[in-house]
């Protein structure tokens with residue numbers, strides 16, 4: 001029996017595959033390599049290059065690889081694309097997820113794990129945000145994530161497809177053993193931008209919004225180490241293999257860090273003063289977004305290992321340095 005990871009050649013996916021292999025699981029990756037990399041899929045996982053929206057291929061893989069659980073990570077992360085080409089985005093995020101869910105249900109697979117986003121809540125109505133807070137997605141990305149969550153709820157009721165939805169904030173860091181890290185081209189993630197500046201590959205770091213009602217005026221965000229996020233998927237799988245019911249959980253430590261705190265930590269780790277430039281607030285950004293973590297700790301056997309910001313950023317910096325050295 002095997003676990004199918006769509007998007008397993010990507011950032012989160014490659015760490016998830018390492019986590020699953022480390023737990024003795026047999027892993028099949030389905031990835032079209034649009035933003036992922038063949039080299040990022042560790043052996044002995046099998047990589048099948050193909051599209052998550054290809055129903056015939058999905059049926060073939062689910063049957064021939066004796067798949068017993070599906071983790072659906074495939075999809076683009078780029079919110080600007082959702083505005084520039086919304087219909088392509090609908091296809092990628094929601095229509096293809098529907099195909100993966102439908103193929104899973106049709107092939108009798110009862111276990112499904114899906115990484116969603118804290119963005120589904122929209123502007124926070126309370127802090128920290130609990131899973132029962134109302135959802136009012138403010139971006140197409142968040143709306144698509146919520147649509148997939150709803151599809152899963154309905155598929156469970158209709159076909160008995162048990163699922164765990166994990167809502168993450170900013171996933172950051174890299175594998176502590178240096179086997180994987182963030183290599184996505186063109187990512188504008190704060191951590192990646194700060195690290196590139198620390199290595200001299202960017203001349204400055206723009207900070208969008210320095211006049212928020214927060215201790216240092218910059219936004220407070222929810223960060224999680226990528227290996228802890230991957231471990232949460234494995235814990236979700238174990239939950240679904242037991243008598244556990246479907247769950248929607250925040251994948252969070254329950255604490256936040258400001259943008260300046262992240263930049264300061266990178267400066268200290270890199271031993272270098274960076275050029276930080278204040279910019280206007282971006283539409284849709286909120287002062288603080290921190291999720292409650294009590295439910296995931298109560299429901300899953302998940303013990304985060306790398307929650308300190310210094311560790312998250314230290315692992316990310318080590319990966320960035322290694323990648324820069326390899327490219328030189």
Ligand SMILES: NC(=O)c1ccc[n+]([C@@H]2O[C@H](COP(=O)([O-])OP(=O)(O)OC[C@H]3O[C@@H](n4cnc5c(N)ncnc54)[C@H](O)[C@@H]3O)[C@@H](O)[C@H]2O)c1
Pocket residue numbers: 006007008009010011012013030031032033034035036037050051052053072073074075076077092096115116117118167168169170171172184
């Ligand atoms: N990185 C974060 O901070 C974060 C936070 C919350 C949720 N997530 C979710 O986690 C998942 C993975 O994100 P990531 O950061 O690893 O992104 P990523 O771009 O590194 O990985 C996505 C992977 O999916 C593949 N892919 C895309 N479309 C595909 C398709 N149609 N068929 C097959 N493969 C396809 C890409 O080639 C890539 O390997 C996404 O669903 C994302 O929304 C990520």
